[in-house]
Amino acid sequence: MNKIKLTINNQEVEVSKGTTILEAARSLDIKVPTLCYLKGISDIGACRMCVAEIEGMGLKATCNLEANEGMKVQTESEEVVKSRIRTLELLASTHTFECWTCPREESCYFYDYLQFYNVENTYHDDHKFMSNTRIINESTAITLDSGKCVQCGACTQVCAKIQTPATLDFNNRGIDTIIAPTSCGETLDDIACISCGQCSKVCPTAAIIETNHIKRVEAAIKDPNKFVVVQMAPAVRAAIGEPFEYPIGTPVREVEGKMYRALKELGFDLVTDTNYAADLTIMEEGTEFIDRVKNGGPLPLFTSCSPGWLRYIEQYRPEYLPNLSSAKSPHMMQGAFMKNFYAPDELNKDASEVYMVSIMPCTAKKYEIARPEMEQDGIRDVDAVLTTRELARMIKQHGINFRHLEDYKPENELAQYTGAGTIFGASGGVMEAAVRTVYEILEGEPLPNLDIHAVRGVEENIKEATLKLPKTGLEVNVAIVHGGQGIKKMFEILDKGEKEYHFIEFMGCPGGCVNGGGQPIVREEFMQGLDVAELRAQALYQSDKEDVEFRKSHMSPVIQRAYEKYLEKPGSHAAHKYLHTTYTDQSHKLK
Amino acid sequence: MDIKLLKKIKDDTLKRVGNKFDKDYRTNKEKEVRIVLKNSYVIDKDSIDEYIARDGYFALNKAITEMKPEEVTEVVKDSGLKGRSGGGFPTGLKWGFIPKEKGQKYIICNADEGESAATIDGVLMRQDPHSVLEGMALAGYAIGASKGYIYLRYEYPVCLEVLNKAIEDAKEKGLLGKKILGTDFDFEVEVFRGAGAYVCGEESAIINSIEGNRGNSKSKPPFPAVKGLFSKPTLINNVETLSVVPQIILNGADWYKSTGIPGSEGSKVFTLTGHLNSPKTVEVPLGITIRELIELGGGMRDNRKFKAFVTGSPNVTMLGSEDIDLPVAFPEFKERQVMVGSGGVVILDDKTCMVDFTHFNVDLLNIESCGRCTPCRVGTKRAAQLLEKIKEGSASLKDLDKLIELAEHLRTASLCGLGQAVGMTMHTAMNSFKDEFLAHINEHECAAGKCFK
Ligand SMILES: Cc1cc2nc3c(=O)[nH]c(=O)nc-3n(C[C@H](O)[C@H](O)[C@H](O)COP(=O)(O)O)c2cc1C
Ligand code: SF4
Ligand code: SF4
């Protein structure tokens, strides 16, 4: 056994060899402040907040220093605290403080530390120290604000190591150092970023946030000529409670009704649910799959509902574009269907009057609605995307007491859904939903067990399963891939061509949409031994099992009605015109 | 190639060149020595034969045919040789840190020579390239590395040519490459050109740079000795350090120790610059006093008063006139937070304003800061701005306290040597020239007449 004993703040602790002092301290429940550290992802030692005094070594950063036998560590000595305060003073001297309007006012670790250490704003009494120019760099999905950046570099590590584009990095030197898009692009739209927003989730401040759509949504709600329709993605209900102090993984039924009610109170004219279109997506994508199996490919079919993933394949692996399903993602289908069929026909509203807002766990959806293909006759399918975080912020800004809201259940057809639609939010959910439908269509009889555990979970970034269709005589090899690293790995496997796959679910974010870049922020130090994505996914699976009347998309009466009344059948001409899209090679952005 | 042939080349060349090697450029033969600069300005830099004629590659032959790798490290350890890049880290000890296990390991010769006042490594590479190559090969043999990089300062294009030719010549003679001198020892050398940043002389930044990343420093540990270039064990030494190794191996540790003083064995090359009558490059035994160095530089210009002894630009540290009889030696300097430096020495006279001088360097260092860690990225800028306030006459004693605090913070909390050394720059300035700082703040008085304009 490779064990090491050391003392931290006079407490003895035994850890295994290779453990950092920071992790050893955490195992004793000793709090050490960090800005740049992310367990297993970032230990670049940039911020210098985690310093401690080590006997014989002086002050040392603890996040990347391995514990040694017999070390004596003090994490709260006078010297240590002084050093942290000086570091914070220096960071404060470069910061643009506007906490009262800041999207991170309640989840800013920098602010918390300033408060905790009672840091004086030492350098702000003299114009001499005002040396940094604030640069706000806005792309469709992500906004970088150098005025709020503490240059911890956490974003660069997540982008490079977890998502792989490595599109953010330190630029320039000295006081002019700035976190900015790498290579020659001006914004993250111009280069090979995938808009996933994973960087925004590890940023300790508001230096990386989703590009604000609250303003345009508020304006639309106030506009008497607009009929504002809202929809929310499956994964939103798995996390919307968190900003209101509900524990991570709170059952959907405890918060979903409050969320619907909050939207009504915010003044949306009609509440619908993206889960409806998730069912629609299964019909379209499932049919496309059956069609490709019967008519010779191209296989494997790749799912197309994650816009981060879309950017990935268009930019990095355009040679695989023929494999990509042409189905739009659920909220785009919802927007197109609402504006072009439902509103004119059943609500007596013209497409141009309808303003469609999607609440999404995702920052890339903001990029997606701006894709040139996403419109019909000049009318955009979706007009605004709010992240789960933005919705929570709006609710708070409006003084709505979320916890005390009465449940509301929207009656509109486009708010009704099956369990298959709900589980879209978890990695493996799209595949599981598709299998439930494809199996029954091909086999002509019910799938014996609806819970397909092989495709669930987040431990592996590539999951595989084989589905046997006894009557049809097919063996379908499916795979589920999530996160940039997994995607990269899957393409390496596909390049080798040794394994035959038929259907692959791809999600841009690790853990799928429940862990999307627009979800509520969970501080790294609280994530100890708790997998956020897993807990949120459990809430969705529970809802699928306990809360819904139907668990298979094709069984949904409202979906059946949509085809009868408007779309004829999956893959029809009308479906193709409104619910499907095209892709283009974007590899020039890699340059 | 074998020892017989090596000897034959030596004899033939000696016959051919006649008394060419008797030249001696020293002006003060008593105080100056010729160890590191043994061949410089004497041999033809492009002639491997002339290097061999000066016993070149005999040390390599001795090591790989007669000594075990550990024995080579042992001799270097015994010699007392310390890193000539300025930190003074014991060289043999560093070699001993490299894991003994077989496998890919690297040697990096640090030829970034970032110090603005120093031109020692440049002279060595241009005048005596084979001593550097032989030193690298010896280090490679000692630690079990088969590949070496010379990380060359971008601004040294002549060195690039000279080194590349030397590498080719050595390969042709079987003194580098595969099966050196007919043994099983392989060693390749490649020159890698840096891109000009000062921090890229820092060892972890060099590694990043060769790997193709941005030239940032990385946290240590892990030290390069364990996880260095391409995550393999890597030994990094300075040009001057490596180039003297062949002579140590050939002549023995005791021979080397006979120069210098205990704790600071051997000789060091200094570029003497500043307010001197005759600035020049000299090689002297360590332990020589500052006074003697000033004399070697021809004394103070215009008979002015000596004010400051400065090493290591732009990461300068300084001593004042009361330290004029201090020996230039590692332990004595370390005690005062002063670096011996890589050899650039600036002697300043009483016309210099030390507040201004400190400001100039600290400001420059903010530009050179890689921007990775908070204390250095922001702290050096704030320090420069506080110094600017002192120069303008708008500073209070509170600002001086803040500077002292910042110096301490930079030294103790910065990620790499650059930021830590800025702390030393500020500390040594405010320590040796405290009265001058106080006069600026309290009386708005600048004895040199530089400030308050
Ligand atoms: C900011 C900074 C710049 C440095 N620049 C150089 C340099 O230009 N040349 C050099 O040999 N060492 C330089 N060093 C020291 C190296 O990091 C390293 O310690 C050295 O190459 C080891 O060689 P030695 O043990 O032979 O002295 C620098 C260190 C720092 C912190
Ligand atoms: S990032 Fe933090 S400190 Fe900065 S303005 Fe926002 S809340 Fe305030
Ligand atoms: S949005 Fe994703 S890909 Fe783009 S910079 Fe952030 S982490 Fe990288």
Ligand code: SF4
């Ligand atoms: S943008 Fe955020 S995560 Fe990135 S360096 Fe700045 S503060 Fe850190």
Ligand code: SF4
């Ligand atoms: S001390 Fe300066 S040069 Fe070194 S890592 Fe920090 S910012 Fe970079």
Ligand code: FES
């Ligand atoms: S340096 Fe350790 S957390 Fe930033």
